[in-house]
Amino acid sequence: MNGADMLCDVLLVNDIDVCFANPGTSEMHFVAALDRKPQMRCVLGLAEGVVTGAADGYARMADKPAATLLHTGPGLANGLANLHNARRARTPMVNVVGDHATYHLKHDAPLTSDIEGLARPMSHWVGRIESAAGVRTRTEEAYREAQMRRGVSTLILPADAAWGEVQPETLGPVTLPQPPAISADLLSAAGAALRSGRRAVIILAGRALRAGALETAGRIAAATGAALFSQTSDRTARGAGRVAARPVPYNVDQAVQALREFEVAICLGGHAPVGFFAYPGKPGAMLPADCEVIQLAEHEHDLAGALEALAAEIGVRGDAPFVAGRFNQREIAAPNGVLDADSISVAVARALPEDAILIDEAITSGGRLTALSPGLVPHDHVPLTGGAIGEGIPLAVGAAIACPQRKVVAMQADGSGMYTVQGLWTQARENLDVVTVILSNRAYAILQGEMRNVGVNNFGRNARRMLDLDSPDLDWCLIARGMGVEAARADTIEQFIDLFGTALTRKGPFLIEARI
């Protein structure tokens, strides 16, 4: 066997059995090794942003990492923006990046680049395999680091390490250490804060937003009067019967307003919320300057366990009451009037199927669905985490592969959707059960708002040419069909309701272009 075979075996024995890929010449021995392992599912993306975004979506829903296969520095580079999102989502992932044979690097051949340099800003761990003999150890390290840190591991595989001979070995799963313990001091401080009568907020992120952790947080909130907020995270359990934490608003003024009353904040997963961008004269930290922040747990901790420990610290029992969403989906009135982001959100909310995965890259078109979510059937919300647009379509790919029995509904803005539109082809090829709703406003609408924020209200030619997506209008139905995905266009809310209902009754990918 060769190094590439060993790499496959180490991945498989650690239960990594999906590889999102776009290979090149330097990875041919790895492709050949994958070809000898039919138990590995290889999924091709026609651009690397699809590959890394799909691996992100997969791990968020499968709760285990996928591998990626990327071709040298440029292939990695194309996937970096969605690695940035994965890094912010704290998604475990093992990127395998092929490189020239070790002895070929000195020639500075055309595809040579500084792969470590490219990988480092978007990875939690970067390592290079030195030779075939080092494949096992280095791959196990990449896997361990991805799981322990909850993050992106990038493993560089030189061609000669892939093709070099290695001795077969008996492999077993990597032993992962227990998550680090929660600090007793912080726990005691958080407990004291909640009992102190000060106005307290618990701010949750990451795995603190799974159903069980939310329920514990809800019990603490009900017992103490603390408020619950959430930060944009890998995924959030939403719907009736679940505890709803209020999202920290994206808008700086609204966020400051929402958090202004608090004297103490207890953070789990994420840190104290900050402005997405800086604006002249506006604050960067969203909590009041004199609000005490207790950073109780990081992403690496057992966040559900940390919440249980906090509940125990203040004497809240596991059967204490909590406030959960009340099911009222059937009472939502059918929208009528104009087709816009609001009416579409209502229509999607009314029809959302049980256990749906709601991918959210709606950007300016998203808010109403979140407001309605506590009354809907239980579902998972999977948003853009790092602000690197162009992940919605790939996230849907990965989520659908992770959870083939669940319907994926992807709310997708048009501007960001175009970044990785190639992912529609993968949806078609893998026959993934995804309904994509394109909120087609023919503009980078968020930027038009930001331009007004900087005082420009009358856009000249250059601003229009950079912020409008019209002339020509994109025809999403043609683009989708060109990649093998069935599609239809809605110009009225009635058409949209009809199309969305039909799309939910069938299996396989479908795209609705909603012209808002």
Added chain:
Amino acid sequence: MNGADMLCDVLLVNDIDVCFANPGTSEMHFVAALDRKPQMRCVLGLAEGVVTGAADGYARMADKPAATLLHTGPGLANGLANLHNARRARTPMVNVVGDHATYHLKHDAPLTSDIEGLARPMSHWVGRIESAAGVRTRTEEAYREAQMRRGVSTLILPADAAWGEVQPETLGPVTLPQPPAISADLLSAAGAALRSGRRAVIILAGRALRAGALETAGRIAAATGAALFSQTSDRTARGAGRVAARPVPYNVDQAVQALREFEVAICLGGHAPVGFFAYPGKPGAMLPADCEVIQLAEHEHDLAGALEALAAEIGVRGDAPFVAGRFNQREIAAPNGVLDADSISVAVARALPEDAILIDEAITSGGRLTALSPGLVPHDHVPLTGGAIGEGIPLAVGAAIACPQRKVVAMQADGSGMYTVQGLWTQARENLDVVTVILSNRAYAILQGEMRNVGVNNFGRNARRMLDLDSPDLDWCLIARGMGVEAARADTIEQFIDLFGTALTRKGPFLIEARI
């Protein structure tokens, strides 16, 4: 005025008047400043690979840099693969990458990343503007470095440097130093080598492949018997009346065979040729081990001047004879039979219009056109330089904007074309005079060949799933029309000849999907 206005003014006074852009919130003040400068042409790309690839194509043909406008680390990341190609093409370019306000970085907001770290592997120069007061100096430095080094400058613009007030100043163009002088010792060594009777080869790259420089090289070759070879470069002047240097073959065995007789090599622009990839048991250097290499000039030198100096060194006059391509385009017989890469190349060769710009990302489908090129009308050949696939469509965008009076013919493989397919929309919006020929073989055919090279002839499911682009087939005509580009499909060579002829008679973008 603010820092963003100053940045625009410095670009404009240095004759950078095209900005390829995909902005975000942190660049809104720069967008507003560009909006106040109608003399700057802003061209939107719907993904950053289009932006950077277009800037590469523009500068290759305009012989002056364009600016790009990219949104923070992820926006830059999406453009890195084509910056890699630009770096290998030695294309001068000024990338302006927006970043958070300086004081906001400490918050590690979601879009924060190590922009310098991302930029460095694919840039010749990276600099960060510290404040509004530093905009002028830093921008002038970025421009100077791009021109002097012939390379990619990446200039990081924090939002507060853009919106901060600056005093107006009287600006003038940056004074560029003369290119470095050619070493007299190397010149004398090269002259001696050519006179020595040893079998010599002159290997040209970059601006040594412009018409005038090629003519000088042709005079030297005719006088001394030296062979002329070319390496893949930003652009090459081809066609009747021009000196044809033979491309170093991509295939390692063929390259070694082509160069095996030489005892001395004189390199201008590029270095001694190396294998694109390493293969077990095959050499990395393409010249014989005992071949002397004289590196006469680098990209930063005046390569045409270096060739003239070499001619003078050996007494070859400016009116000495040279062998040029003989015009025989009209004698090429119309292809018939199957529609394949070969027959398409012949059809394109027969119909190629005077002064055409031939963009070449045909990958496995390219060779015949190059063989026929010495007999065709004069034209420029603009190929993929760095092996980072996905640049053909953006290169065509940039070349068409640089040279609106010339027809752009883009020979585009399907797999690589999908990487930056979004560029078709920019072709439509800007009404660019580009005929794109998609050589649709529904496969990463080059990789299928490479798999056979590593000894795998019977592909299993995983290999097929990673190397085939079928199931579903891409419908390029629908995709192109969805982005506003007229398109038609050819299934026979007769249909192709007909469509290509029609496409040449009209202005504006047109795409032909040739199903080979």
